Amino acid sequence: MWSLLHRPLSFLQQVQNRTNQTNIASFILLGLVDHHPELQSLLFVVFLAIYMITMAGNLLLVVLVVADLHLHTPMYFFLGNLSCLEICYTSTILPRMLFSLLMGDKSISVCGCIVQYYFFGSLASTECYLLAMMSYDRYLAICKPLHYTSLMNGKLCLCLICGSWISGFLSNTIITSLACQLSFCGPHEIEHFFCDLAPVLKLSCSNTHTVKLVTYILASMDTISPFLLTVISYIFIIINILQIQSKAMRQKAFSTCSSHLIVVTFFFGSLISVYMVPETNTLKQLHQTFSLFYTVLTPMVNPLIYSLRNREVKEALSRIVSKAINLAQFP
DSSP: OHHHHHHHHHHHHHHHHHHTTSSOOEEEEOOSOSSOGGGHHHHHHHHHHHHHHHHHHHHHHHHHHHHOGGGOSHHHHHHHHHHHHHHHHHHTTHHHHHHHHHHOOOEEEHHHHHHHHHHHHHHHHHHHHHHHHHHHHHHHHHHSGGGHHHHSOHHHHHHHHHHHHHHHHHHHHHHHHHHTTOOOOSOOEESSSSOOHHHHHTTOSSOOHHHHHHHHHHHHHHHHHHHHHHHHHHHHHHHHHHTOSOHHHHHHHHHHHHHHHHHHHHHHHHHHHHHTSOOOTTTHHHHHHHHHIIIIIHHHHHHHHHHHTOHHHHHHHHHHHHHHHHHHHOO
16 A cells, blocks of 8 residues: 555656756647637636636535534535545646646746646546445445445445545556656647646657557456446436335436536536547547546536425535524624
8 A cells, every 4th residue: 555655756757857858858739729719818717717616616515514413414424535536537627727828838848748747547437436435335225225334334435435436546556657668759739738648648759559459458457347337327216216106206316416417417528529539630629529528527416406306405515504604694
């Protein structure tokens, strides 16, 4: 475990050492305004608003889960972790994009580019696992209600959370360590708004076969396995719900997992659209558009979906607001 914690530091040193040996020192992120520079100011305002909403919404959910005892359950423990992840996830992409839109500086160092990919890839993989664990939690709650408390105990929750984070970062540590061995001799323009691995590999003058093969294997494990677990969990959930005789009970059972189902569909749908559909010249712009969904929009809408569609979250928010008002009135 101690060695795993130190691997990110070692690969960062490799990135720095490797950067000093490359023929080019930086890349140019062409981004979203390459062909429409007149939209730069408008996009800055839009993405700044998105970033502020994302941070506020996810921070609020974390505070509610920590502060309200009624939310100290496995479901909200997972949700709190998801919000923490979304805060980190969106912060790997949007601040750099906002700086580029504000200052007009599209350059990013080779070292900075690889580091950005490392954290983006690790957090995206972690989210895949975390969403799958949340689906498994809903499966136990609906299909095994009598044994839910004993099965989904604190120890198992902690193991599932730690397993999700470690798996996501471990696989991308391997991928990034291999990417650090590559040389970049030019061209230096990345046809994307952030440093995803595929467009970066296109610029390498080294043999990228090994990196691509390892990336394909590990990325498949990080996405397809959690996706299949999620699909299987919801197949059993839907079958179980349809067997409930009472219409009111069916609606109540479905409402407990509908928010998560929306988030899963939104995230995995956009992710699969980008990485499973072959990229062509006609689909290149469409790929960038779908990339916005899982990198920018998903972290923003997740807290909105969970708060607006969840009675317990709204009640917890009401209690916190009431306490804050009482404290303000009677210091």
